[in-house]
Amino acid sequence: MAHPAEPQRFTGSGKLRPEEQIYQEMLGAILDRRLEPGMKLIEENLAKTFGVSRARIRAAFLQLAHDKLINLVPNRGAFVSEPTIAEAIEVFSARRMIEDGVVRKVTAHMNDDQAEQIRAHLQAEHKAHHEGDHRAAIILSGEFHLLLARLANNLVIEEFLERLILRSSLIIAMYESPQPADCSHDDHDELLRALTGGDADEAASCMAKHLDNIRDRLQLQREKPGKTDFASIFGRHPSSKAG
Amino acid sequence: MAHPAEPQRFTGSGKLRPEEQIYQEMLGAILDRRLEPGMKLIEENLAKTFGVSRARIRAAFLQLAHDKLINLVPNRGAFVSEPTIAEAIEVFSARRMIEDGVVRKVTAHMNDDQAEQIRAHLQAEHKAHHEGDHRAAIILSGEFHLLLARLANNLVIEEFLERLILRSSLIIAMYESPQPADCSHDDHDELLRALTGGDADEAASCMAKHLDNIRDRLQLQREKPGKTDFASIFGRHPSSKAG
DNA sequence: GTTATGCAAATCGTCAACAATTTTGTAAAA
């Protein structure tokens, strides 16, 4: 239940309204894979669990669906998203595009205060890594990218990237390699050097390599079969009724 | 991959579920300024107007709020967004970032079929322009950018840009100059030349200039006072009780 | 004349019940 470093949305209002509470809890459960990809989310069960009515759950569903973390199928219900390989590739490709612009902008306007913010964040990342707090490390790693977006000083980009990072987290949880391979903090160090160095091209290249690293560490060779996707499990499509 | 509930925004054809219908109608009304920025949207009135219950309206509100076209204030209701100057600038800045990547990608993978799609679209733009169909021209102009995003072959980017274009439309409607200044189709022509020329840098530069043109044609000098925004009307902020 | 107080109207927030749809289970017919 306790999620110390729950990803926090920047909704302007500091207080957490009960509706946000439900959204956050479900978000955390999905990213932790306590709710597995493909799992059906039954409104009434969730309503009882959270002690609210179905209307609230429905509203939370709309938010999550908008973030592409669940799938809403008319008259069928809500299912935890099962990002396909193609989707995963597109998400990281999109991030490359966006974050290329971000690092260029940050590099151009870098000042001492901003550099210090990045350094402080990296220190936190290293701390979590050395203490073996894998969960915190993953969250902080995502927040590193979000910090850069914030330093780019564009709320539109920041919010979009926040969603992409959430989506990335689900993809990583779904396709990650058996070995931890959590060495991205080295990439982040290198990125800081490039950013403070003032060379926009190098910083952009660094970021591109970093994102490719993350993507390439995933096991994107074969489609992960969803629990109900017998087509891919048995290597055939459910087209004809009798074969 | 199945996307059963994909929101299709610009096409009026096809089966339109009643919920999408409501979203579309409100969207159109906002972009046409039949619903003016700042106007309060009363749930029950809209429910009666559309002949549905408030729950439906509420769901539509969530979608529109997500697109930043309306503002949801707890216990107060929904209001048509009044994008500030800062927001307007950020939106166009974000588009520069995104569409820079888009045109580079499109330039790299350009083939005859794609070039033909763009030409066909430009022809439609010119036709609307010559026939004086201002409304169609504006819509087509937005769809031109969307077409490029589609040719970049990344659904994530495409959907995000779609939202940004909607937001841009509201901004343009709110801050547009008195004179029509609808000469963006020339920019689009130039863009096509750059795209087919294969020079990614030039294409990107073209797009950047084009977006700056649109932005600079807006009257972003002073904040447009919302109907109730006395702070800007009287040039002071509503901090102290008696001034 | 101005400010404070309380009442009334309007509107949003929430819910529980009912209707429609899909899924599952069972049995009859070919």
Next chain:
DNA sequence: TTTTACAAAATTGTTGACGATTTGCATAAC
């Protein structure tokens, strides 16, 4: 044995009603 038809259960879709909050207005107090 296989297919089809039908009924029952589970789940989503929708609605109208009720309580909570905000807003507007009238009245009273200073």
